[in-house]
Amino acid sequence: MRNAFIKAMTDILKKNKYVMMLNGDAGYKIFQPISSKFKSQYINCGIAEANMITVATGLAKSGYIPFTYAIGAHVVYRAFEQIRNDVCLNKANVKIVSGGTGLHYADHGPTHHSTEDISVLNCIPNLTIFSPSCPFEVLKMTKEALKIKGPVYMRIGRGSSTKSEKNFNIKKNTLVKTGTDGTIICTGPTVIIGYNVSKILFDNYKLNFAVLNVHTIKPIEYKSIINIAKKTGKIFVIEEHQMIGGLRDIISNIIISNKVYLSKFFAFGINDQFCSYNGTYEGIKNKYNLTDKHISKIIYKQVLK
């Protein structure tokens, strides 16, 4: 995922000398190809995220297009006021890219988990929020961010391809898989989970589930959500994020405000808790019930109810 971002940035920096890459000393060596090739367009701002975000607004005002990169948890929570006031209130042409979002930094502990970034940023005016699910989307969305004149936030966590690239359209949620028995709605790192769950549901229980990838959290494209909810009547949301203010709440709001009747609405995500677990990414997902196996079992039980 991060390599796709670096690849996209390399292309962008080469084509537009007014694009700047600001780094909050994150990513270890992944920025080396950029820092060595684009010396005048790259700044490591040091471990000072708040200053980096506002410096970016000054650069934007002087005609540059700055992209900032930092670990999601550190930039969104520490520099939240800078994002709200300096970037969004001032409509600065700044692109904030977060690395390691969701539970990516599994054993680094809750200080390093970005499991509330969607909740806290979704309510800030003037901000576009991208949540790519695979390297292809990272590539596309980084380039899309450049086209938007104004604040953009992109969260990069884990992710892998569901081979639905050909369906990608920045203005629409991606229908990863069609289905009639229900719909799994997911974003970012849970798109691959949703896809795997749909396969298990079919293989084990002959249930044919649709999978919808909400790659853009804001502005959210709600038509496809309403349509698929009406068509399948059952919605299951999966997110590697707090459900409070996360995709669960976003989707349920759309369902309720559009008066869509559902026979089932259920969400899998982080349930108002910090995720403490010292082990692998797979291990932490297992502890917090975000594995393909667990989710498919629960969905099956829910459908039978």
Added chain:
Amino acid sequence: MNNFELLKKKCKEIKIDAFEMLVRKGGGHFGGSFSCAEILTSLFFNILRKKDKFIMSKAHASVIMYSTFSKKKIINKKILRSYGQENSLLGVHAEHDLLDSVEFSCGSLGHGLSHSCGLALGYKKKKINVKIYCLIGDGEMQEGSIWEALLFAAHHKLNNLYVILDYNKKQSSGLVKDILNLEPIKKKISSFNFDLKSCNGHDIKDIITKIKSFNNYNKPKFLIANTIKGKGIKFLENKHDCHYDVLDKNVIEKYKKDLTQ
């Protein structure tokens, strides 16, 4: 009347306009606005060239910036009358969206300096001769982001950045030295690799001379303007908590007399 005398006269008028705005509103940030009136007068009537940028990081003193804008004819004087009224373009903290003469919307302290660093870096990279003047407060210097910005400015040798500290020694609930001391401020700023000078922040000639005498080509500049909170209104100058005042109608005339003298 020489140039400095003329600016002194303008400054007095700027203060009277701001005073009347605050009176009409029924109160506001008198202290920190009147401590920086001479600084703004010096900047807008002498230092700033058309292309230069001014960032009011201590935006709670926006009222004095509005009256300076009006004196400089950047905005129409009539607009000043709307201050404190419903739907006014002039807020307690100046907003770029409402008034585009305001370079950057500030309000929460400790933001304007980082923005100024970005501007300074941008113009420097573009090799455009633009100078950035950023006014910060002493209470504001307690914010950690100010020190991040100071590190950044020096590291990137932002020689087109002029930080002006309105050092009025007071903050909302008391004296800076009692709450979170900045001293020894000169040692701190010099050790951060700034070209440092200090002046009497109420002496327009001293402010202008010191700003023009900065000559280090590798360092950002820092001017400590020693000021008195509420300067010009004797009653406020001596008052301990003059950060935000709600006016007692009985003292308005007394205040105004101080200003017009």
